[in-house]
Amino acid sequence: MRRIAVIAASAALVFAACGGDDEEPAATPAATEAATEAPTEAPTEAATEAATGGATLKVEADPSGALKFTKTELTADAGETTIEFANPSQVPHAVDIEGVDGGETETVTGGDAKPITVDLKPGEYTFYCPVGNHRAEGMEGKLTVR
Ligand SMILES: [Cu+2]
Known part of the structure; x- marks a missing residue:
């Protein structure tokens, strides 16, 4: 007015x-x-969306703050895969895929990590949270790549 x-x-x-x-x-x-x-912030938004061309693998931490992911088993197709990690809880978490180059996200609390892109080869992997003792507390799961 x-x-x-x-x-x-x-x-x-x-x-x-x-x-x-x-x-x-x-x-x-x-x-x-x-x-x-x-x-405006439009240009950066567009850039990040354009980067996600291939398959996407979503991983989410338990929303209530428990030391676990919402899934203990994930599957993905081999090849370029974008990993989107969401942590809606107030406990800091990240996700790391053991044995995969660049397979670790940043640690986030109450939000989404910047997506990472990895080249997955067929096999079985363990994904876990690298923060503190979270993995020892059971914050891990199995990723099967076909
Ligand atoms: Cu964690």
Whole structure:
């Protein structure tokens, strides 16, 4: 509301200025408004979505904060796979796939980790949480890649 009033007032000033003698044309308020509103976060969002082209493997930590994942068995097809790890709980977690290069996500609390992309070869792997003693407490599972 306040902003509209300001714009209206400025517009009135511009009209007033034009009506009279050749006073300098005021730098239009509209132009400056547009410039300040321009920066958005859209480009980065688009970039991350474009990067996820292949298969996606979703892993989630127990939402209540228990030291476990929501699944103890996961399956995936061999090849480029994007791993999306979600940890909605208030306990910090990450996921690490043992024996897979770059197969560890960042540690997150109450949110999603930045997706990682790995090249999975057929076989059986253990995925676990590398934070503290979580793995020893049972925060692990089996990943079968076919
Ligand atoms: Cu953990």
